[in-house]
Amino acid sequence: MTQVSTAPTATAAPGPTGRLRALLAMSGNPLNYLTALRDQYGPVVRIPLASSELYMISDPEAVHEVLVTSHRNFHKDVMSAGRGKWAAPLEVILGNGLVTSDGTFHRKQRRLIQPMFHHERIAGYGRAFAELSNDIQSGWKDGDRLDLQAEMTELTLAIVARTLFDVPLDSDVARAIAAIPRHEGPLRWDALPFARHLAKLPLPGNKRFYESRDNLDALVYRLMAQRRQGDGQGTDLLSLLLAARDADTGEPIEERQVRDEAITLLMAGHETTASALTWAYHLLGSHPEARERMHEEIDEVLGDRLPTVEDLPRFVWTDAVLSEAIRLYPPIMGLARRPLDDFEVCGHRIPKNSFVGIIPWVVHRDPHWWPQPELFAPQRWLDTPQSAGAADELTGHAVRPGRPRLAYLPFGGGPRQCIGNTFSRMEGVMALATLGRHWEFEPVPGFAIDPLARITIRPRHGLPMSARRRKAGGVHWPGPAEHADHRSR
Numbered sequence: 001m002t003q004v005s006t007a008p009t010a011t012a013a014p015g016p017t018g019r020l021r022a023l024l025a026m027s028g029n030p031l032n033y034l035t036a037l038r039d040q041y042g043p044v045v046r047i048p049l050a051s052s053e054l055y056m057i058s059d060p061e062a063v064h065e066v067l068v069t070s071h072r073n074f075h076k077d078v079m080s081a082g083r084g085k086w087a088a089p090l091e092v093i094l095g096n097g098l099v100t101s102d103g104t105f106h107r108k109q110r111r112l113i114q115p116m117f118h119h120e121r122i123a124g125y126g127r128a129f130a131e132l133s134n135d136i137q138s139g140w141k142d143g144d145r146l147d148l149q150a151e152m153t154e155l156t157l158a159i160v161a162r163t164l165f166d167v168p169l170d171s172d173v174a175r176a177i178a179a180i181p182r183h184e185g186p187l188r189w190d191a192l193p194f195a196r197h198l199a200k201l202p203l204p205g206n207k208r209f210y211e212s213r214d215n216l217d218a219l220v221y222r223l224m225a226q227r228r229q230g231d232g233q234g235t236d237l238l239s240l241l242l243a244a245r246d247a248d249t250g251e252p253i254e255e256r257q258v259r260d261e262a263i264t265l266l267m268a269g270h271e272t273t274a275s276a277l278t279w280a281y282h283l284l285g286s287h288p289e290a291r292e293r294m295h296e297e298i299d300e301v302l303g304d305r306l307p308t309v310e311d312l313p314r315f316v317w318t319d320a321v322l323s324e325a326i327r328l329y330p331p332i333m334g335l336a337r338r339p340l341d342d343f344e345v346c347g348h349r350i351p352k353n354s355f356v357g358i359i360p361w362v363v364h365r366d367p368h369w370w371p372q373p374e375l376f377a378p379q380r381w382l383d384t385p386q387s388a389g390a391a392d393e394l395t396g397h398a399v400r401p402g403r404p405r406l407a408y409l410p411f412g413g414g415p416r417q418c419i420g421n422t423f424s425r426m427e428g429v430m431a432l433a434t435l436g437r438h439w440e441f442e443p444v445p446g447f448a449i450d451p452l453a454r455i456t457i458r459p460r461h462g463l464p465m466s467a468r469r470r471k472a473g474g475v476h477w478p479g480p481a482e483h484a485d486h487r488s489r
């Protein structure tokens with residue numbers, strides 16, 4: 001289907017004309033716009049932007065070619081795409097860490113960091129996943145109106161700070177990560193042309209952003225200095241990065257690179273899972289039958305104890321809820337690539353140095369692979385119907401042979417796929433299970449959800465929901481005070 005050198009028969013990809021219209025649509029509601037373009041023009045769409053062309057690819061086999069088979073022909077430095085002014089300025093905060101680096105340098109760094117994410121190691125974090133989830137609910141009261149987006153962000157930040165850096169949520173570093181402005185300054189410009197230039201203007205938002213980034217940098221460097229003074233036996237990520245030596249030269253990793261990897265993992269490792277949990281609660285709020293089924297499962301597996309990793313295989317429905325939530329609301333808006341050579345996909349020519357975009361939201365809504373794509377249906381993820389005689393055409397469909405693997409890619413695919421995939425899945429299911437023992441969340445009447453697609457996809461105005469203390473099997477579960485023994489620190 002795809003080849004690196006283009007055949008003479010390859011045609012230009014179809015797509016809309018008019019740069020300004022495309023730009024306005026992209027900076028307004030890009031998700032609906034891009035889905036409509038796929039419906040109108042097919043699996044490869046050429047979209048004119050300010051200074052380059054975006055080629056949106058949404059056929060799963062073609063996506064596989066870009067991310068897996070021909071991955072070496074693609075870099076992530078879309079800053080250099082087109083005339084180089086269209087940019088996602090993630091580098092401004094992440095530097096040259098795992099998310100933003102490319103080529104052999106990236107491969108070397110990935111090999112180094114991968115051991116932190118091996119399955120057994122993550123299983124060791126299970127207790128922290130459950131305890132920190134238990135902590136977060138200790139201050140909630142029946143009837144509270146909570147912003148679940150804020151609560152989930154705090155929870156996932158606490159988890160990543162504890163598991164990867166061995167620091168608590170009220171540490172300076174965790175507070176400095178939370179203080180990085182997301183809605184102004186360079187991270188605000190990511191969907192705009194000339195982002196690189198806008199990020200340099202002396203605007204108040206830019207100023208606040210750079211001040212908080214510099215504060216974070218200083219704290220991370222201080223933490224590194226503390227680790228250096230330790231016995232060198234630390235097992236957290238910083239200790240591992242500081243102890244690592246280049247296999248060929250024996251050189252340690254440069255200070256600046258350790259900073260970049262650390263901040264990359266802190267940022268990439270919490271906002272995404274927070275978004276996944278937020279959307280799961282939004283969907284459960286409007287699907288009481290799915291929510292009740294999840295609570296039944298949690299009660300059956302746990303009673304009133306905290307979950308452990310050994311329980312995970314029994315959380316079949318809870319896991320399906322999470323999978324389906326990130327199908328409908330994939331936390332990462334898009335995967336961006338720059339082809340190093342011309343290539344051909346689905347019979348269309350894509351020039352080198354263009355901007356290739358894969359938008360999970362669009363791929364996950366392809367009716368060819370996802371019957372009734374807009375429907376929240378966790379039963380898609382079950383191997384077999386759960387109740388005798390169930391004749392639901394959706395049940396088991398997502399695990400049916402024949403569906404291309406990359407028709408579902410919330411974590412990307414190929415060698416650049418999310419390093420935190422297993423981490424966040426375990427974390428997500430354990431958080432849902434821990435909180436679901438005692439709480440359910442009702443939508444706030446009149447609140448309209450509005451997905452905001454920037455680097456991540458999250459509700460533009462947060463997610464206010466009413467917290468209700470659950471009564472399971474007619475028994476009122478004990479309040480948080482009675483769980484003080486579970487609290488971690």
Ligand code: HEM
Pocket residue numbers: 076098099110160264265268269270272273276326330331332334335336409410411412413415416417418419420421423424
């Ligand atoms: C639901 C949660 C998460 C989602 C949906 C998610 C999604 C993704 C996606 C789509 C990519 C690939 C981007 C691309 O190919 O352009 C990615 C990469 C990455 N993610 Fe995640 N992520 C999640 C959680 C995490 C966690 C918990 C961590 C770390 C603790 C993490 C760290 C990373 C890193 C370091 C990369 C870059 C990997 C590389 O290029 O080698 N992510 N993530």
